[in-house]
Amino acid sequence: MLVAGPAVAAVSIFAALVATNAAGLPLRDPDHVAGRRLVLVLCLVAVLVALDVVVRAGRRTGTLRPTRAELRRVRRERWTLGRGVAVASALTSFYVSYLAYRNLKSVVPLLRPGELFDRQLAALDRMLFAGNDPAALLHTVLGTGLPTHVLSVAYLLFFAFIPATLALALVFSPNLQAGLFYATAQSINWLLGAASYFLLPALGPVYAEPAVFANLPPSGVTRLQDILLDQRLEFIRDPMAGTAQSIAAFSSLHVSIFFTAALVAHALGLGRSLRVGAWLLLGLTIAATIFLGWHYVVDDFGGLLLGAAAFALARALTGVDLRAARRPSTPAPSPA
Numbered sequence: 001m002l003v004a005g006p007a008v009a010a011v012s013i014f015a016a017l018v019a020t021n022a023a024g025l026p027l028r029d030p031d032h033v034a035g036r037r038l039v040l041v042l043c044l045v046a047v048l049v050a051l052d053v054v055v056r057a058g059r060r061t062g063t064l065r066p067t068r069a070e071l072r073r074v075r076r077e078r079w080t081l082g083r084g085v086a087v088a089s090a091l092t093s094f095y096v097s098y099l100a101y102r103n104l105k106s107v108v109p110l111l112r113p114g115e116l117f118d119r120q121l122a123a124l125d126r127m128l129f130a131g132n133d134p135a136a137l138l139h140t141v142l143g144t145g146l147p148t149h150v151l152s153v154a155y156l157l158f159f160a161f162i163p164a165t166l167a168l169a170l171v172f173s174p175n176l177q178a179g180l181f182y183a184t185a186q187s188i189n190w191l192l193g194a195a196s197y198f199l200l201p202a203l204g205p206v207y208a209e210p211a212v213f214a215n216l217p218p219s220g221v222t223r224l225q226d227i228l229l230d231q232r233l234e235f236i237r238d239p240m241a242g243t244a245q246s247i248a249a250f251s252s253l254h255v256s257i258f259f260t261a262a263l264v265a266h267a268l269g270l271g272r273s274l275r276v277g278a279w280l281l282l283g284l285t286i287a288a289t290i291f292l293g294w295h296y297v298v299d300d301f302g303g304l305l306l307g308a309a310a311f312a313l314a315r316a317l318t319g320v321d322l323r324a325a326r327r328p329s330t331p332a333p334s335p336a
Helices: 004-023 030-061 068-078 081-106 118-128 134-142 146-156 158-172 176-199 220-237 253-267 272-291 297-318
Strands: none
Touching: 004 081, 004 176, 004 297, 030 068, 030 081, 030 158, 081 158, 081 176, 118 297, 134 272, 146 158, 146 220, 146 272, 158 176, 158 253, 176 253, 176 297, 253 272, 253 297, 272 297
């Protein structure tokens, strides 16, 4: 259980080193994104741990202001050194895997130059929809005003969803097994997603057929799409400049990560509202990826497959007992 996350991180970093070396680039953290996000989530975890201790101590004493002695007692029982090390290791492993993912994604156009499968993926989409473009169909059915902004917000929730759910799972899960299992499953998504980019390199509908999305009003997503395109062009022009290349369509990592989260929520028997919320986020994300031009429908099917594979691999690697993970851990007895 403890070594599964670091093992995934080690494999991911090894793959990234091989790929970047083949591309003639060093392994790096463009814009310090991975490092900065790790620091932020560690700070979030520290705040949540403090909240966890205060709430548990308050429940024991039946007051909103538990004594310092009770706070220390709860902290010693709940947050042992071993538990703290396990949580820190899981978070560090997750963001090391993310760092490897960013490097792998960046070098796809260098290792597979000129190879893009947008035409084939778009043709497959139109075949599935009787000759119609699925994004154009959504624009017609939903309109391009308010839905653009709603789906833009839904898509961008991804960037808060990852650190928030990781921190909550590792701090508040009744059993630490559940949090470690979730962190490992999501780490695997990074590695599988990077592999899929090499399998079928593609830019995505908004870059391959921009005219289909020209009538969408400006939103947070459209600004992000412009930034990513500028970064890709700068990276291809000078790969050594230090800019990340972050455009890839097949498969959808947004979909795979939300799908893994929904599967974990069901497997761990979380509350009905959390399970329904997980599926709702997945549905909104799938709609957003197509409506806003990030992905082809086939990419989202690929994301579902990756999410299911990450869940299964994490279960095998961690050896988690899902029924046992639903039960609270038994804390070590306090010294007399």
